[in-house]
Amino acid sequence: MGSPEPSDVNLPAAEKPETAIPFDEMGTAGQCRPHYELVRRWLDETPPELLALKRREAELLFRRIGITFAVYAEGGDPERLIPFDIIPRVLDAAEWELVSRGLRQRVRALNAFIRDVYHRREILRAGLMPPALVLHNEGFRPEMQDFEPAQGVYTHVAGIDIVRLGPREFTVLEDNCRTPSGVSYMMENREAMMRLFPDLFAHHRIASVAHYPEELLDTLQSVAPPNCQGEPRVALLTPGAHNSAYYEHSFLADEMGIELVEGADLFVDDNVVYMRTTEGPKRVDVLYRRVDDDFLDPLTFRPESVVGTPGLFNAYRSGNLTLANGVGAGIADDKAIYRFVPAMIRFYLGEEPILSNVRTFSCAQDGDLAYVLDHLEELVVKEARGSGGYGMLIGPQATQEQLAEFRAKLRAAPGDYIAQPTLALSTCPTFVEAGIAPRHVDLRPFVLVGRDIRIVPGGLTRVAMRAGSLVVNSSQGGGTKDTWVLED
Amino acid sequence: MLSRTADNLYWLARYMERAENIARIVMVGHRMTSLARSLGNSGNEWHSTLLAAGCEPAFFAKHAEASAPLVIDYLVRDPDNPSSIFTCLETARRNARAVRTALTVDMWDALNETWYQARGGGRFAATADLPALVDWVKERSLLFAGAYANTMLRNDAYYFTRLGTFIERADNTARILDVKYHVLMPRHEGIGGALDYYHWQAILRSVSALRSYHWVYQDRLKPWLVAELLLLRPEMPRSLLSCYEQIIRHLELLAEAYGGKRGECHRIAGELHAKLRFGRIQDIFQSGLHEFLTEFIDRSVTLGDEISSLYLL
Numbered sequence: 001m002g003s004p005e006p007s008d009v010n011l012p013a014a015e016k017p018e019t020a021i022p023f024d025e026m027g028t029a030g031q032c033r034p035h036y037e038l039v040r041r042w043l044d045e046t047p048p049e050l051l052a053l054k055r056r057e058a059e060l061l062f063r064r065i066g067i068t069f070a071v072y073a074e075g076g077d078p079e080r081l082i083p084f085d086i087i088p089r090v091l092d093a094a095e096w097e098l099v100s101r102g103l104r105q106r107v108r109a110l111n112a113f114i115r116d117v118y119h120r121r122e123i124l125r126a127g128l129m130p131p132a133l134v135l136h137n138e139g140f141r142p143e144m145q146d147f148e149p150a151q152g153v154y155t156h157v158a159g160i161d162i163v164r165l166g167p168r169e170f171t172v173l174e175d176n177c178r179t180p181s182g183v184s185y186m187m188e189n190r191e192a193m194m195r196l197f198p199d200l201f202a203h204h205r206i207a208s209v210a211h212y213p214e215e216l217l218d219t220l221q222s223v224a225p226p227n228c229q230g231e232p233r234v235a236l237l238t239p240g241a242h243n244s245a246y247y248e249h250s251f252l253a254d255e256m257g258i259e260l261v262e263g264a265d266l267f268v269d270d271n272v273v274y275m276r277t278t279e280g281p282k283r284v285d286v287l288y289r290r291v292d293d294d295f296l297d298p299l300t301f302r303p304e305s306v307v308g309t310p311g312l313f314n315a316y317r318s319g320n321l322t323l324a325n326g327v328g329a330g331i332a333d334d335k336a337i338y339r340f341v342p343a344m345i346r347f348y349l350g351e352e353p354i355l356s357n358v359r360t361f362s363c364a365q366d367g368d369l370a371y372v373l374d375h376l377e378e379l380v381v382k383e384a385r386g387s388g389g390y391g392m393l394i395g396p397q398a399t400q401e402q403l404a405e406f407r408a409k410l411r412a413a414p415g416d417y418i419a420q421p422t423l424a425l426s427t428c429p430t431f432v433e434a435g436i437a438p439r440h441v442d443l444r445p446f447v448l449v450g451r452d453i454r455i456v457p458g459g460l461t462r463v464a465m466r467a468g469s470l471v472v473n474s475s476q477g478g479g480t481k482d483t484w485v486l487e488d
Numbered sequence: 489m490l491s492r493t494a495d496n497l498y499w500l501a502r503y504m505e506r507a508e509n510i511a512r513i514v515m516v517g518h519r520m521t522s523l524a525r526s527l528g529n530s531g532n533e534w535h536s537t538l539l540a541a542g543c544e545p546a547f548f549a550k551h552a553e554a555s556a557p558l559v560i561d562y563l564v565r566d567p568d569n570p571s572s573i574f575t576c577l578e579t580a581r582r583n584a585r586a587v588r589t590a591l592t593v594d595m596w597d598a599l600n601e602t603w604y605q606a607r608g609g610g611r612f613a614a615t616a617d618l619p620a621l622v623d624w625v626k627e628r629s630l631l632f633a634g635a636y637a638n639t640m641l642r643n644d645a646y647y648f649t650r651l652g653t654f655i656e657r658a659d660n661t662a663r664i665l666d667v668k669y670h671v672l673m674p675r676h677e678g679i680g681g682a683l684d685y686y687h688w689q690a691i692l693r694s695v696s697a698l699r700s701y702h703w704v705y706q707d708r709l710k711p712w713l714v715a716e717l718l719l720l721r722p723e724m725p726r727s728l729l730s731c732y733e734q735i736i737r738h739l740e741l742l743a744e745a746y747g748g749k750r751g752e753c754h755r756i757a758g759e760l761h762a763k764l765r766f767g768r769i770q771d772i773f774q775s776g777l778h779e780f781l782t783e784f785i786d787r788s789v790t791l792g793d794e795i796s797s798l799y800l801l
Contacts, residue, residue, distance in 0.1 A: 064597070241586045254589040265492050276491045278644060278799045279746050 022424040023166050024438055025089055035092040035486050038203055043087065043429065043436060051086065051431055054196050058084050061192055083479030084189060086196065089428045089441055089461040096207075096485040099162065099170055099445065100455050102354035105345060107158050107447045110177060110332045112348035114154040117331050118144040128343050133336060138385060141293060141328030143300060147317055149326045150223040151451055156324035157216070157288075158447045159183075162355065164426035171356045171423070173442065175341065177333040178325055179290045182460040182480075183446050184248035187212060187255075189460075189482040205487040207457035212446070213255035215454045219324075220286050222450035226319040228285040235259045235275060237266070237289040239307040249290050263291070268311030271318040286322045287312075293327050335384045335418050336362055359421055363414035372419040373410060376403055379419040380470075381410070394470060396422050425470055428481065430463055440464045442472050443483065457485035493587045494648045495800040500583035500599070501636075501652030507576035508629035509660035511622040512694045513541050514563050514573075516667050518618060519690035521556060527683055534559040536670030540663045543571060557614075564621065565612045573625055577606045592639040595632065602628040644745050647738040651795065654738075658731035659788050662781045664694060665718050668711075669778040688714045695726050715777055716769040728784070732761040735791075742799070753794035760787055 027033040032040045062081050091099070116122050117134055118141075124131045134140060159180025161173045190209050194201055217234065224232035238249040240262050253260035265275050266284065274281035289296065295305040300313035315321040331337065339360040342353045361368040361379070372379060381393040393406045410417055427438035445459030461481040462472035472478040517537030524531050535554040538544045541563060550568065551558045565574045581603040584591055591599075605628075606612060611621060633653070640646040668687055688709045692698040697717060704721065705713050719728050736757045743750045772780045 064600075241582065246585075250588045259490055260589055261490065262492065265490050276801075278489050278491055278494045278648075278742075 022438075022440070023164060023169075023426040025164070025426055025428040025441070036090055038200070039088065039090060042197075042200060048435060055084075055086050055431060058086055058192050058196060061195065062188070082185065082474045083465055083477075084192065085430050085439075085463055085465075085479050085481045086193070087429050087431055087436070088193065088200075088482045088484050089443075089463075090484045090486060091458075092486050093488045095168075096457055098168065098354065099443075100457070102170065103160055103445055103447050103455055104453050105349065105351060105354050106160060106172065106175070106341065107155065107449055107453060109341065109345040109348050110158065110175060111152070111154055111449060113344045114177070114326070114329055114332050115152055116348070118328060119146060123344065123347055126347065128347060129337075129340050134331065137331055137334055137337070139328070139330035139332075139334045139337075141331075143313065143317075144326075144328040149316075150225050150322050153223055153324075153449050154326040155329045155332065156219060156223060156326070156449050158449065159444045160447060162443045162445070163423060164441075164443070165424060169356070171358055172341070173358060173423075174335070175333040175338065176444075177329045178292065180444070180446065181245040181248050181290075182444055182462075182474075183212060184251040185480050186446070186456075186458060186460045186483065188251075189480055190458075193482040204484065207485040207487050209456050209458050212456045213252060215448055215456060216252070216288075217256045217258070219448040219450035219454065220288055220322075222452075223322050223324060224285050225316075225322045228320075232285040233283060234286040234288060235261045235284050237261055237263070237287045237291055239263075239291050239295070243290070245290065252288075258288075261287075263305075263307045263309045266309040266312070268309060268315050271311070271315045272320050273309070273312065273315045284321065286324065288324050293330065296323070296327070335360075335382060336364070338418075358423060361419040363410055363417045363419060368419075369410065369414050372417075373407060376407065376419075378422060380422050381406055381417050381419045384416055384418050392471075394422065397468070397470075422470070425472075428461070428463065430465070430479075430481075432465065432467075437467065439467070440470050440472065441481065458483040489590070489644055491800050493590050494644070495796070496583040496587040497590060497645055498648045498652040498795075498800065500580045500587075501649045502656040503576045503580035503583065504599070504629055504632050505653050505656040506571060506660070507573045507580065507625055509657070509664070510541060510563055510571060510573050510576065511625040511629075513537060513660070513664055513667065514560060514618070515622050516540075516664060516690050516694040517559070519693065520667075520671065520687055523686040523690065524683065527686075531671060533671055536667050537563070539670045540667040541571065542663065543569060560618065561614065564618075565614075573621075574606060574612050577603055577628075590645055592636070594635040594639045598628070598632040598635040602632070644742060647741050647745070648799070650734060650738045654731040654734040655788065655792055655795075657726060658728050658735070659785060661695065661718055661726050661728055661731065662785050662788075664691060665715060666778060666781045666785075667691065669781075684711075685709055692717075697724060697726065700724060712769050712773055715772070719772070720764055720767060720769060729761075729764040732757065732764055736761050739795075751794065751798040753791055753798055756787065756791045756794060760784070760791070 026036040123129055155177035159176040162170050163173050164170055186209055220234045221232050235258055236249055236253040238260055250260055261275055266273055273284045275284055291307055294302045296308045297312040298305045298308055299310045316323050342357050345351055345353045361372050363369045363372055377395045379395045383391050425440040428441045429436050430439040441461050441463045443459050443461050445455060448454045461483040463479045463481055464472045465479045517533055520533040534556055538547050538554055538559055547562050562569055563572055566572045581599050584599045636649055688711055692701050701717055717724050721727050722729050739754050739757055
């Protein structure tokens with residue numbers, strides 16, 4: 001009661017004081033890590049003017065292809081390019097083996113948790129989580145109770161955000177179980193690098209990422225609904241051209257050779273979903289939907305939604321349609337649920353977590369709130385339901401006014417916030433105005449879950465382009481890098 | 489293919505064609521006004537341009553007087569006018585973006601680059617040179633037409649794109665010809681006078697057909713021959729007959745691709761084509777060119793609606 005000690009679920013594997021020098025992916029001066037040797041030599045030998053030229057070429061390339069990312073902030077270009085950094089982020093085979101083992105474990109536990117939440121809720125019966133946190137959560141969908149989706153899978157495409165704190169220390173910052181985006185950048189970044197620096201590729205054995213669309217299509221076909229007859233027909237449901245990730249939607253549909261549909265292209269007749277084509281209606285079995293739960297079906301969810309299709313949810317529950325990701329998967333990626341993921345891994349799998357969690361304070365609890373208010377200068381405060389790096393406070397970089405503003409917010413609505421220690425995210429050499437300098441990075445690999453689990457080696461590396469900045473979100477001016485996983 | 493995809497292809501082709509045709513209509517107005525001024529008879533050329541472009545009611549809802557700068561502004565760059573050149577380019581590109589996967593890379597490049605150029609560099613500024621802008625629009629439209637004619641697969645996506653181009657072009661050829669009807673002739677400048685002659689010449693120039701006229705007729709400009717060239721001659725690529733030959737051809741290809749299914753649009757297109765194929769210019773002039781064009785434009789709208797209801801909804 002009122003104890004200053006935070007109520008930990010698990011202690012972080014590594015937490016470095018903010019003053020420590022962060023781990024650098026390439027290594028410290030004079031001590032280059034072996035798998036970075038060729039990249040280092042390339043950087044040493046290439047004059048900065050040539051790098052600058054290549055960067056401009058890259059920008060033209062992206063602009064021409066039309067890869068853009070709309071940002072939901074006022075003003076600015078509605079089709080802004082995400083800055084692309086031409087220096088790759090490199091992981092060796094052993095590092096990737098560790099990460100991918102941890103990802104498989106984590107995503108299995110997340111799916112088991114979602115299934116449990118909509119069935120017997122054993123984890124609540126066992127007293128491992130406060131029931132209100134789950135049952136009163138915005139991400140909880142009572143409509144899903146006792147429904148069994150194909151193969152028991154809820155999150156078919158999971159994007160797990162990982163930061164690195166040390167040589168073997170990979171920590172999960174956030175799970176994205178609903179409609180994670182960014183995979184098109186993973187692929188286009190690779191494409192751009194291969195065009196710009198063919199020589200680099202000739203001297204490395206870099207695991208390919210080009211088969212991601214095939215793996216995704218296989219995964220989606222493996223979760224065809226029980227009533228599907230014959231070869232399942234898959235379509236990608238997009239909110240439309242105004243969505244910030246629209247480029248990705250059209251890119252993936254194109255690469256998989258499936259139709260890119262909007263809500264109005266579909267209709268439901270007798271609980272079966274059809275798309276309107278120039279030759280008449282065609283049945284759809286699996287929808288890779290990039291529309292949020294709330295907007296999927298105006299009959300079941302928000303009635304004012306214009307991007308959904310009436311009747312979709314009943315088709316889903318009738319076994320005539322698979323929605324990927326499943327409805328209600330958001331219960332597993334809520335920021336307040338996050339701190340229980342290690343407990344889920346132990347409870348459902350009987351294993352110890354391979355990837356650690358960041359210590360997280362739930363401001364809804366008195367003890368945690370007192371601690372957070374006392375240590376605000378050291379902590380990162382996030383909205384429990386926010387995403388994209390909007391509305392967050394980074395204590396060590398905040399002004400007195402910002403700190404005071406957040407103290408007031410925390411006191412007014414503590415349940416809306418969580419807090420975490422400021423982490424020393426690893427850095428990676430990055431080409432910036434002043435030359436090559438270290439910048440903080442994270443990594444979002446994409447985990448595909450169908451009949452089995454598949455991970456394309458690599459992911460999207462996001463980089464904070466400003467010196468010292470820890471915010472890598474593209475909506476906040478972050479950039480991206482090509483991510484290499486070296487083969488042995 | 490998805491009905492919406494077909495709809496987007498059809499409309500993006502229509503909007504690109506419309507941008508070009510509005511540019512051509514504006515050029516007719518521009519030429520006629522200069523001619524009238526040089527002959528000392530300023531008339532209502534800009535008002536007739538508005539009528540021909542089908543923009544008259546919306547224009548007067550916004551402006552009181554059809555002065556040259558206001559009409560040009562409205563037809564060239566006004567974002568409130570859904571048929572202004574700028575809006576057409578924007579709408580075409582928006583349609584294209586919604587069906588990126590159905591376009592060839594060259595088509596997308598042509599549309600995307602056009603839109604970027606239209607937005608930047610003051611090309612559409614009020615002070616920009618009008619003939620230079622019109623030339624640029626024609627050039628971009630030709631680039632788009634070439635890109636899709638040379639790179640698209642010959643399947644239903646292509647047929648819908650072609651339909652969009654030719655439905656729009658037929659509509660616009662009819663409208664350009666109709667500009668002449670609305671221009672008031674000064675009392676002393678009757679039919680067959682110098683001004684009348686220059687008007688017909690301006691119309692031919694605007695559809696890039698002055699030289700074609702001389703090749704086909706080897707005669708001085710005569711109104712009924714100009715009309716015949718633009719309505720009934722199969723060798724003139726912008727004539728109504730040429731457009732309708734393309735329209736029935738692509739509607740037939742669609743019917744074949746979709747197992748022989750036909751609808752009211754096939755019948756209307758056939759009927760209009762027969763009228764052009766077997767019509768005589770003397771008869772059209774006798775019963776009134778303007779009346780013929782008006783009915784034709786109305787029937788084209790109905791044809792568009794029928795195509796939509798069979799394929800695009």
